[in-house]
Amino acid sequence: MMKLVAIEEHFLTEAVKDEWRNYSDQDGPTQKLHFGEIENRLDEIGNTRLRLMDETGIDMQVLSLTSPSLHNLGTESVALATLTNEYVAEIVRKTPDRFQGFAALPMAVPKEAARELKRSVENLGLKGAMVCGRTREKNLDHKDYWELFDCAETLGVPLFIHPQIPQKAVRDVYYSGFDELTNLAFSTFGLGWHYEAGIQFVRLVLAKVFDQFPNLQIILGHWGEVILFYTERLASLNRVTKLDKPFIDYVRQNLHVTASGMFSHSYLQRSVDIIGADRILFSTDYPYQYRPGREARNFLEAIELSQEDKEKFSFANWERLTGIDTK
Numbered sequence: 001m002m003k004l005v006a007i008e009e010h011f012l013t014e015a016v017k018d019e020w021r022n023y024s025d026q027d028g029p030t031q032k033l034h035f036g037e038i039e040n041r042l043d044e045i046g047n048t049r050l051r052l053m054d055e056t057g058i059d060m061q062v063l064s065l066t067s068p069s070l071h072n073l074g075t076e077s078v079a080l081a082t083l084t085n086e087y088v089a090e091i092v093r094k095t096p097d098r099f100q101g102f103a104a105l106p107m108a109v110p111k112e113a114a115r116e117l118k119r120s121v122e123n124l125g126l127k128g129a130m131v132c133g134r135t136r137e138k139n140l141d142h143k144d145y146w147e148l149f150d151c152a153e154t155l156g157v158p159l160f161i162h163p164q165i166p167q168k169a170v171r172d173v174y175y176s177g178f179d180e181l182t183n184l185a186f187s188t189f190g191l192g193w194h195y196e197a198g199i200q201f202v203r204l205v206l207a208k209v210f211d212q213f214p215n216l217q218i219i220l221g222h223w224g225e226v227i228l229f230y231t232e233r234l235a236s237l238n239r240v241t242k243l244d245k246p247f248i249d250y251v252r253q254n255l256h257v258t259a260s261g262m263f264s265h266s267y268l269q270r271s272v273d274i275i276g277a278d279r280i281l282f283s284t285d286y287p288y289q290y291r292p293g294r295e296a297r298n299f300l301e302a303i304e305l306s307q308e309d310k311e312k313f314s315f316a317n318w319e320r321l322t323g324i325d326t327k
Helices: 014-022 024-033 036-043 047-056 077-094 110-122 143-155 168-174 180-190 192-206 227-239 247-254 265-275 295-302 307-322
Strands: 005-011 060-065 099-101 129-131 159-161 218-220 255-258
Touching: 005 036, 005 307, 014 077, 024 180, 036 047, 047 295, 060 077, 077 099, 077 110, 110 143, 143 159, 159 192, 168 180, 168 192, 180 192, 192 218, 192 227, 227 247, 227 265, 247 255, 247 265, 255 265, 295 307
Parallel strands: 005 060, 060 099, 129 159, 159 218, 218 255
Antiparallel strands: none
16 A cells, blocks of 8 residues: 555653643643543554554654644753653654654744754754744744754755644634633634644745745645635735745745645645645644544545655655655
8 A cells, every 4th residue: 555654643741741731821721622532642652553543544653742842831941852852763763664753842942942953853863843833922933043944944854833822812802702612622723723823834934034045844734724725815915025936936835735634635636736746745633633444544545636646645745855765
């Protein structure tokens, strides 16, 4: 069967959970999403996970610390990033045919974030980093992070912008007024997460990050976190910005998108139409979108793409993007 690499597959550690508890005001209610079976599956990277990967048809997971990662912590995130990335690297070392990893970065200490990315890629063999957009009130395009962008471009590794919960002020205005659970769902997986992540990519374009770092590659989940479906409107920004290129060129040259378990044929086709078959990647968003059965493999086999483009989607684009061989 065709190899299937899933690139947005999450985990969580007790050390990270302990620090999150100390910063609950910054994290907001996100911790309430990690309970029961979801929490158990985040914690476990072993026989149970491998069995569920086999069940759904996944050959390899690219592991990443779940949202909000280390973004809302303080200086202690430097040591925690080191610990977390070495934990992932050890799992990869023991099971290289089933796991790869993204680095978690101490975004509250930007210079250390760049340094940890370099160490994680060069010394630990990780394949890039997953970041969660904002670091408290500081957006990803802030000049403090340009050293990180320079580092990622130089190393030739992607940065995956993963959603995190909007700030409390935003939640209070747009995502409140219902019961507590509905407010939380609305501000996270219902809608808020996805605008939050997509806006961070748009900000990178408007801040001319890609003009400065033209080879920097970004990944967005959930078929582009809304923005692919509004490229016509985003193109109107060309009239007022002083970018080096039309907005759509940055989408087609600096962005890859992944499924995140949204196994939609129409979304897949829309993505191919906009950015091409060379920039689509597969993922299941484990354990959040895990569903029993052979669903991941069935989706791959049913899509209406050529054999060559199916291979690109299932593993070849990931190999090209990260300069690795997962055969």
